[in-house]
């Protein structure tokens with residue numbers, strides 16, 4: 631008899647199992663479109679009720695909502711981008727109730743010296759593995775993550791399924807868990823320890839886990855630090871547009887190559903393919919959405935793509951009077967790429983809130 635198609639967590643909650651199966655089943659219905667911190671702030675606003683950057687743009691909420699836990703490990707009130715954790719919990723429930731998908735990253739501090747996730751110290755991973763000097767400290771941080779994730783409950787007590795993507799962009803060299811900061815074996819152990827701790831020790835069963843590299847050139851490079859099919863549900867990567875997209879189409883070629891490899895690895899391992907982060911900061915090419923993003927996806931089988939955050943604070947403190955940064959990855963109102971974004975929106979390639987809700991991702 632064929633094995634039932636289950637997430638890596640064999641005790642996953644019914645809604646989590648349904649999400650996993652539905653994301654796979656509906657791969658050909660369209661790519662779910664996501665945005666980081668969509669409900670929390672934009673270039674010209676912070677914390678407005680019922681506001682969404684995407685909704686401001688197209689009159690519809692995202693299909694995928696990205697959130698970030700950095701500074702939860704410090705017992706902070708605000709995350710590293712100044713989103714209050716209490717509000718984040720409400721935003722997550724809101725997205726779920728709209729039928730959307732929730733994904734969470736964690737730019738955690740370096741547990742050895744307290745510096746940021748971008749610290750270039752080597753040997754940190756070894757110190758948090760069993761037997762290491764910061765093992766217990768690290769587990770106490772994961773305890774805090776477990777408490778937060780366990781608080782994502784609907785009024786009727788149902789836990790919101792979350793795609794957790796810890797230690798993302800592992801093939802890059804900017805985080806303390808990056809390629810040149812630990813060995814492949816250490817990285818795999820780190821993921822195994824973290825996932826089994828959440829799943830088996832803390833008994834969290836509303837999570838799907840993403841393995842999330844940065845840009846890659848081959849299956850071997852992507853898989854070098856893969857912790858195993860018994861832990862991971864989603865194969866994903868982050869890759870952004872840099873340079874002058876109007877003159878240089880290497881982004882389209884590279885993404886096309888990576889999505890081809892990704893969909894084949896996802897099929898081979900019976901996992902879900904996703905593009906966990908992308909964007910072109912301030913979108914200096916007005917046709918980027920159709921000429922680059924849409925073209926790069928082409929006919930590839932892809933569950934979702936998530937565009938990075940708009941504006942916001944990077945202080946990790948209470949939002950100041952009003953001083954968000956002007957960075958943005960979606961078009962702000964009257965931006966030169968807005969018409970092209972709408973063209974992409976109407977292309978039929980992507981699913982937004984209504985498309986995602988119609989799929990009833992949490993139902994059998």
Ligand code: BMA
Pocket residue numbers: 698700710711737939944
């Ligand atoms: C990065 C930047 C930072 C932010 C971090 C975590 O890519 O956007 O400003 O603090 O992500 O969200």
